[in-house]
Amino acid sequence: MEKCSREKLVDKIVKEYNLTEEDAHNKAVKILERCPEKLRQNVQEWSENRTLTDIYIGKYSLPMILAIWGSRDFLSAWEVMTELEEGEIETAEMRIWNMRR
Template sequence: MKLLVFGDLMEKINKEYDVSRVTAYSMASKIVNKCPKRLYINIMEWIQGDSISDIYISDYSIPMILSIWKSNDFLRALEVMMDLSQSKFEQAEFKIWEMRR
C-alpha cells in the first residue's frame, strides 16, 4: 500500500501546497513512514478529492480538527493525528486548540 500511495501523495502535495517536487517528496516520505495504516483511508480520500471519513484517534478525527480550525489544511491535521497515534496527546491538543486562536 505504501508504494501505491506515495507517488499520488507526492503529486497531491506538490499541487495543493504549491511546493517543489523535492519538498513534496520529502513531505510524502515523512507521512508514509510515520502514518498509522488506519489513516491511509483518509490519505486516499484526500488524494482522490473525496470527503474525508471520520477515523477517530483519542476522540479526534481529521474532519473534526479541520472544523475546529475552520481550515482545509489536511496535512497539518494529519500531522496532529499522527501525534495522537504516537500517544503525544498534550502536544497534539496544543496544536489543535492553538490554531483556534
C-alpha cells in the same frame, strides 16, 4: 500505499502546498513512513480528492480538526492525529485548540 498512490500524494502536496516536486516527494515519503495504519485511509482519500472518513483517535478525527480550525491544512491536521496515535495527547490537544485562534 502502492506506487501509484504515492504519486497521487506527491501531486496533491504540490498542488495544495505549492512545493516543488522534489520537496513534495520527500514530504510524501516521510508521511508514508510515519503514518499510523489507522490514518492511511484518510491519506489515500485526501490524495484522491475524496471525502475524508471520520476515523477517530481518542475523541478527534481529521475532518473534525479541519472543521475546528476552519482550514484545509490537511498535513498539519494529519501531524496532530499522528501525535494523538503516538500518545502525545496533551501536545496534540494544545495544537488543535491553539491553531483555532
